[in-house]
Amino acid sequence: MILVTGGAGFIGANFVLDWLAQCDEPVLNLDKLTYAGNVHNLDSLSQDTRHTFVQGDIADRTLLDRLLAQHRPRAVVNFAAESHVDRSIHGPEDFIQTNVVGTFRLLEAVRQHWSGLPAMEKEAFRFLHVSTDEVYGTLEPEAPAFTETHNYEPNSPYSASKAASDHLVRAWHHTYGLPVLTTNCSNNYGPYHFPEKLIPLVIVNALAGKPLPIYGDGRQIRDWLYVRDHCSAIRRVLEAGRLGETYNVGGWNESANIDIVRLICSLLDELRPRADGQSYAAQITHVTDRPGHDRRYAIDARKLERELGWKPAETFETGIRKTVQWYLEHPEWVAQVQSGAYRDWVQKQYQSA
Ligand code: NAD
Ligand code: DAU
16 A cells, blocks of 8 residues: 555645556555544545555654554555645744655654565665655746756745755765655646635635735746646656656746636636626735745656656646536535634635735
8 A cells, every 4th residue: 555645735645546547456545634634525535445544744754654554555656745835934834844854754653664664675765755846946037947957946934845855855865875765846736725825715705706916016936837747747746756856846837826717707707797798807816925925936847748758638728627527517616715713814814814
């Protein structure tokens, strides 16, 4: 079996669902269930004996030791993290605790487990760390996309904590020989995306008749990848990645935030027109910019394509349409995640905007 951490979050849940749809290898899913974790993302697996869910913290060494000894996974895929840049600006401590201390504890527990394995199991073992393009910092408008050798220049508490975790993973390979792989992916979007992030926030707010908040001038650029393409890339790297290597993951889909928001508005105008006949674009509102806001990210994913033959299946046009349709078809999911903690956050973030 494999151990997946953070498998109740956005990407982790998509990964677990895709994994079990494609193979029969069981998944042990360890997730703390922070505000971002939602076990209902995994409701379709409730009767599936291949999926075991454990609520717990990657920083809990006792729990990790017990789970590793009991289940003897052949691989660990580490999604668990605090992931929202704006939250990291308001309160960085949780990011240090989970992304840095948590990754350290997980690496130590896995190292001990791996060291004691018989030779063949030891040889086959993998630790895959899921990271982000934000560790590379920001790009000038005409600069080439980030390659794997780009300097680490993180600019937010979130990206600094992810950069620190990437360095720990690297060091555990170099020093102890732990068989690690790291992926650095661009912005994901798709089903089960928590509506604090731009794309789901805009869909959900539009349908609720609320403002669509654009930070600053809205000309910041992100490089968007459909979440299931990220999942297929992780599966491929886990299967065939070279030990100790890092692989960038992206879909060559750079867009300015304002263009993304306008596109979502036009899709909603087509699929669920407003009762008053106006476009959802009328709800666009410019608000105070994010402090230290990175201007542009772009991922060069040629290494992954060249070495492992991976390519995304979705274009941005097909992926964003599927995503908008998914949110239209799952109002109950949206209603459920918009409970207590989420409402408090929205009030704190946007009250002064
Ligand atoms: P998310 O916030 O939706 O989910 C994170 C999950 O981790 C949640 O289920 C949460 O409960 C769990 N978690 C948090 N702290 C934990 C802890 N201490 N122990 C165990 N579980 C814990 O995040 P996401 O968007 O799904 O991102 C998953 C991973 O992918 C993160 O490592 C993130 O840095 C990385 N990533 C995300 C994106 C993106 O666009 N969302 C892009 C590239 C990389
Ligand atoms: O690049 C990968 C990263 O993408 C991941 O590592 C992070 O975990 C993930 O959250 C995401 O980070 P971003 O900060 O790019 O995503 P977010 O959806 O928060 O914002 C996308 C862009 O939209 C960013 O430029 C900020 C802007 N934005 C965001 C929100 C929430 C707005 O203009 N208005 C908003 O209300």
